[in-house]
Amino acid sequence: MSAAAVTVRAPAKVNVQLAVGAPRPDGFHPLANVFLAVSLHDEVTATPAGSLTVTCSGPDAGQVPLDRTNLAARAAELLAARHGIAPDVHLHIAKDIPVAGGMAGGSADGAAALLACDALWGLNTPRAELLDICAELGSDVPFSLVGGAALGTGRGEVLTPVEAGTFHWVFAVADGGLSTPAVFREFDRLTADAALPAPQADPALLAALRSGDPDALAATVANDLQPAALSLRPQLADTLAVGTGAGALAALVSGSGPTTAFLVRDEESALKVAAALQASATCRTTRTTTSPAPGATVLTA
Numbered sequence: 689m690s691a692a693a694v695t696v697r698a699p700a701k702v703n704v705q706l707a708v709g710a711p712r713p714d715g716f717h718p719l720a721n722v723f724l725a726v727s728l729h730d731e732v733t734a735t736p737a738g739s740l741t742v743t744c745s746g747p748d749a750g751q752v753p754l755d756r757t758n759l760a761a762r763a764a765e766l767l768a769a770r771h772g773i774a775p776d777v778h779l780h781i782a783k784d785i786p787v788a789g790g791m792a793g794g795s796a797d798g799a800a801a802l803l804a805c806d807a808l809w810g811l812n813t814p815r816a817e818l819l820d821i822c823a824e825l826g827s828d829v830p831f832s833l834v835g836g837a838a839l840g841t842g843r844g845e846v847l848t849p850v851e852a853g854t855f856h857w858v859f860a861v862a863d864g865g866l867s868t869p870a871v872f873r874e875f876d877r878l879t880a881d882a883a884l885p886a887p888q889a890d891p892a893l894l895a896a897l898r899s900g901d902p903d904a905l906a907a908t909v910a911n912d913l914q915p916a917a918l919s920l921r922p923q924l925a926d927t928l929a930v931g932t933g934a935g936a937l938a939a940l941v942s943g944s945g946p947t948t949a950f951l952v953r954d955e956e957s958a959l960k961v962a963a964a965l966q967a968s969a970t971c972r973t974t975r976t977t978t979s980p981a982p983g984a985t986v987l988t989a
């Protein structure tokens with residue numbers, strides 16, 4: 689028997705290492721992408737409906753497309769097509785992850801919708817097939833399904849779990865988003881004359897993650913997209929400086945930005961860094977969280 693409604697929660701992410709190589713013939717960039725899922729979530733509720741519809745609530749809801757380009761709608765379509773059924777479902781997204789912020793909010797919704805529809809329609813699709821659909825939806829989507837901590841290779845979709853202790857984070861949410869393709873294009877422009885090595889995970893960073901030592905992690909975080917994000921949005925340098933000045937152990941752009949991420953020692957330091965960022969008016973708002981967090985999880989069915 690099918691459920692009347694299924695709600696799935698999926699996490700945002702931060703990239704503690706984002707090593708980027710020269711573009712491949714298909715235009716994607718090879719990555720060594722060390723993802724951490726953080727305790728900041730969207731929830732997608734799937735209910736039976738006569739056609740595929742999407743609604744969204746939350747402070748950033750106005751920036752989310754409600755047509756078939758929404759990653760949650762695309763997930764429902766791909767899953768239905770694979771099983772030869774109609775994608776008749778209503779998807780409601782309760783959005784808490786900043787939109788176009790480099791925190792994989794759309795990817796979280798894609799992974800959440802996939803699990804929600806699979807349960808609603810009683811399909812029991814094997815995990816490996818769900819991961820294939822995630823990779824078709826976008827490079828970050830497999831990680832939103834899996835969560836925790838993982839190294840993404842290929843274009844970021846080939847995942848190897850990694851061990852990680854608990855870390856505390858503050859995120860500074862910027863006004864307006866940055867387009868991921870535009871940031872990769874700016875990376876290409878800035879590195880046009882460089883001979884880029886094949887991206888590789890940093891063993892010192894993986895050891896720091898395992899140890900749970902924030903000082904060791906702070907010494908190794910690296911984001912190759914950060915110069916491109918700063919080139920497109922120079923004001924982000926001010927936000928990074930405020931967080932560092934308030935005691936953050938490391939300050940970096942989250943993925944393609946413009947959200948900035950601050951690694952802090954503990955909850956007390958998180959409150960201090962968040963207060964300084966808010967007082968500085970160099971960001972729209974702040975969020976304090978921890979990592980790692982679980983991947984997409986069914987809450988009610």
Ligand SMILES: C[C@@](CO)(OP(=O)(O)O)[C@H](O)COP(=O)(O)OP(=O)(O)OC[C@H]1O[C@@H](n2ccc(N)nc2=O)[C@H](O)[C@@H]1O
Nearest residue numbers: 715716717790791792826827828843844868869872943944
């Ligand atoms: C940069 C990262 C870091 O985790 O995420 P964000 O910080 O934007 O959330 C990801 O690589 C983004 O993943 P995702 O947002 O799923 O990207 P996709 O839909 O696969 O691709 C969108 C576009 O980004 C560029 N792209 C993406 C991934 C990749 N390895 N190389 C690329 O060049 C391409 O221009 C592509 O057309």
Ligand SMILES: Nc1ncnc2c1ncn2[C@@H]1O[C@H](COP(=O)(O)OP(=O)(O)O)[C@@H](O)[C@H]1O
Nearest residue numbers: 757758759787788789790791792793794795797
């Ligand atoms: N469910 C969704 N939530 C947010 N944005 C979405 C969604 N589906 C498609 N998009 C589109 O994807 C773009 C990138 O959004 P998002 O995933 O939030 O950021 P990022 O790729 O920086 O992590 C948005 O500007 C929007 O046009």
